[in-house]
Amino acid sequence: MEDIIQVCNVSFSYNGEGKKVLHDISFEVKKGEILAVIGENDSGKSTLCQILVGLIPHYITGELEGDVIIEDTKISDLSMGELATKIGLVFQNPFNQLTYTTSTVRDELAFGLGNIGVPRDEMLLRVEQMAKLMRVTEILDRNPLQLSGGQVQRVALGSCLIMNPDIVVLDECCSQLDPMGSEEIFSIINDLKERGMTIIIVDHDMERVARIADRVMVLHDSEIMKLEKTTVVFSDKSLREYAGVPDFTIMGECLEEMNLYHGPLLVREEETVSAVLASRIEEER
CATH class of the missing domain: 3.40.50.300 (P-loop containing nucleotide triphosphate hydrolases)
Known part of the structure; x- marks a missing residue:
């Protein structure tokens, strides 16, 4: 690449x-x-x-x-206008990303498009599409200042993605979301990568x-x-003093110590589950 x-x-x-x-x-x-x-x-x-x-x-x-x-x-x-069409950022604190100049989520999503001169018909279409993607259609007419932290996080991400940048930078983009909301956002991120x-x-x-x-x-x-x-x-x-490690990796290392797993490093859930199931079968033999 x-x-x-x-x-x-x-x-x-x-x-x-x-x-x-x-x-x-x-x-x-x-x-x-x-x-x-x-x-x-x-x-x-x-x-x-x-x-x-x-x-x-x-x-x-x-x-x-x-x-x-x-x-x-x-x-x-x-x-900054030229950069906005190339690379976008979602802040760690989504409230810092609000413009504080709009009275509705609809206008908040459209704000950046207006700044770069997107025609109104195209702007409305892109707002509707982004609202659906971010699951905020039902709050398009709400004031952004009256939203929950999770809702603001979705609006902030939508305001970034609506500019159609080639690159997006996400700084702790799920900090205001519950586990289910975080999974939804990461599902969207996977879709963006596939595109x-x-x-x-x-x-x-x-x-x-x-x-x-x-x-x-x-x-x-x-x-x-x-x-x-x-x-x-x-x-x-040697890096674990400075950065975390997935729980699945720790589980894999425990299986290795118990002589129940011999294979590549485990870092993801599905491969760890397979290794655990295989170890149970081995124990029962």
């Missing part, structure tokens, strides 16, 4: 702070892949997301070094990461500790 994003020697520190939040970060994102970013709190995950979509330095100032290149164009050469969208996701749920990510980046103390295929990252026990 070809690279759609190139991050070249990026470092950043906020104004008035000497410590770099990110230090000499370099990596590529492949077109059509899901890249998960994991790590401890304050390891630089959210700052990286803001740099990728241009919020830093367009809106958030500080000392930024290096380049981010999207489809052969430096993001520093693009306006060829490139997705960068920050998540603390290692089971979800293992299930959905093609590759995983581990951030620690402002630097990349590892960036590899998902199974390679979770098999590296």
Whole structure:
């Protein structure tokens, strides 16, 4: 797969702070892949997301070094309007994503389209389609400020996706959702991947990461500790001090210690269930 994003020697520190939040970060994102970013709190995950979509330095100032290149164009050469059609961000706190200028969810979803001059008929059609996808059709006429956290999270994701970006960055996009709502969102994310969208996701749920990510980046103390295929990252026990590991992987290791499983690293639910069933059959023999 070809690279759609190139991050070249990026470092950043906020104004008035000497410590770099990110230090000499370099990596590529492949077109059509899901890249998960994991790590401890304050390891630089959210700052990286803001740099990728241009919020830093367009809106958030500080000392930024290096380049981010999207489809052969430096993001520093693009306006925020131009960036919005290439890459979108869903904030960790969805309330920060509301425009606070609209009185209905319908207008909130349409806001970005209006800014780039989408014709009204097309705008209305895209709003209806996105509302159906996000399961917010029944609240289109509600005031965004009167919604629950989970509803706002869906509206925030819809406001991002309605711009039809090639890349979407999701910073803890399920933080306000219950488990069922989270599963629905991740089902949508899988659909987006099948359509060829490139997705960068920050998540603390290692089971979800293992299930959905093609590759995983581990951030620690402002630097990349590892960036590899998902199974390679979770098999590296030296990283567990800085990043979590799926429960299924721990179960697989326990089966190995009991001499009931001998095979590749287990990271996903379905393969772990198969291994457990096989171990029970082995025990009964």
